[in-house]
Amino acid sequence: MDVLGNLGSGFAIALTPWNLLYGLVGVILGTAVGVLPGLGPPATIALLLPVTYKMNPVSAVIMLGGIYYGAMFGGSTTSILLNIPGEPASVVTCLDGYKMARQGRAGPALGASAIGSFFGGIVSVILLMLIAPSLAAVGLKFGPPEYTSLVILGLMMAVYLSEGSVLKGLIMMMMGILLGTVGIDPAFGAERFTFGIPRLTGGLEFVVVGMGLFGIGEVLINLEAPEVREIFKTSLKGLLPNLEDWRRCWASMIRGSVLGSLIGVLPGGGAVISSFVAYALEKRVSKHPERFGKGAIEGVMAPETANNAAATSSFIPLLTLGIPGNLSIAMIFVALMIHGIRPGPMLIQEHPDLFWGVIASMFMGNALLLALNLPLIGLWVKLLTIPYRYLVVVIIVICIIGAYSVNYTAFDVGAMVIFGCFGYLIRKARFPAAPLVLAMILGPILERSMQQSIMMSGGDFMIFFRRPISSVLLLVAGFLMLTPVARSIWKKRRSSQLGVTS
């Protein structure tokens, strides 16, 4: 009953006119950036960070969160109608969604993804509501050694789950940790790697690095070959899937929401990975896997349900342990810090209004999004008729304002450009960028908790293995790192036994 009472007070907060307005603005903006390819949720959240400085923290998180899960609703539209993912979590939706559109079934595809997103979102909010307080209670028992191990596990997960080779991911992670050390050292107050530049004493701005790598870097890649795109012209009649569709995909919806919710909780997990895993799972359990890639509605339903579920549940590690699991959540982490709120196990107790207000806003946000995306889908499709070159200019301007307004200095714009070029090069060399950005934010937490642990134990490094929770977390992290190695050794041995050269 406690939950219901808290939820009631949460709704009382979320239903105040201003919070309703901010929530609405968030989900509308989110849908828009989801629909428009090239501008992801992290860059949009970063852009709106300075706008939230003067809001109260609850409103800020309501709006920024709305952008993140709103984008999950919008992303499918572009994938289905254009065969271009509107944002990274809708990449797999292209496979079957676009095929459905070509078969004249764009309507049911769009309908299935909107309904699925809604269902996944609601399941995930309920999970967030029920699990977060008890997880925070566990988190309260964590001391510095547990935090050290948890951060290490989170980083390893981010590396493991990012695309490309684990080795390259680890290299990016180390780079990120090093970038995180720039500035005043937390324990001794010494200046590290500032090269005498006064602007760097406060550290490199996470927002600036993220926008450079993901915003500007992406634009640079896209400029190599300006693409010609064409909207698939189709009538959008009959948005609701028919009975036959439902018979096929109701189970996918449930599987997608469970899977998405679980993957979102993992450190390093999030919407993007969940959509891939959900698609793979559907293909595996299907009795007719050959239908996938040819317009199977399950192939739209599952990833779209999962990505929204994961977007919502990735708030769990942020609000209970203070560990952001992906880039969008990391941006919200920054927003909380700016408002003087340290995300961590104490957050739900110290700021119940924030926690329950945001939960209530998610219920409403998902309902709003369903309304925005089903009857109003035609409006969003109109957005897609904007030629890409105009979009590029808008993306660049948004990144510039976002970077400038962090500290109101042109220095940050220059830094963003440098990281944009770096992002372009590492993408060309097939290095994943996500581990770098996460490591940059988790690096200082890692260093501090490591130092505290060592002080606690009087210089004994075995403290990380002597405490049960900590040693389990480290074991999982070690296991994750060893699996790719083991797999490649096993593969090599088997291929040499069979006398096959790869």
Place this chain on the structure above:
Amino acid sequence: MKKRGDTVASFFGIFIGVAVMIGAKRLHLGTPSEPQPGFFPFAVGGVLIVLCAILLLQAFSGRGEGAESFGELWRPAILAIGLFVYSVLLDPLGYIIATTILSVVVLRVLDTKAWLKLAGISLILSIGTYFLFDRLLDVSLPRGILIGLL
């Protein structure tokens, strides 16, 4: 030479690692049980060097994935240079003028032929975003030489 990307990347990583270790040494390392400011970056730099060395070995032994080939480089190059110049000129020229120029350059690079259309869109974009952010949302942007006017 498909693995050149990995080779270059690992040399770059090793260079960074060595630089960090030298820099960290100057900050005093302390001992593992009583670390000083330089200790943590020193250790991370060391791990970075080891990882890059493994990548280098893989590249030489012909494994690894290599890099993607570059497409037409001139467009990204112009944008990157344009943005650098922008970051230098932003304060002296002010947001509106600098953004208009940048937008004209980008649109031109992306094949917008009509100059009038180009200038019009760029002006609307820069002035529109200026008023949206500076006036409505209280995110103040540099005024530069237009300071008397705005």
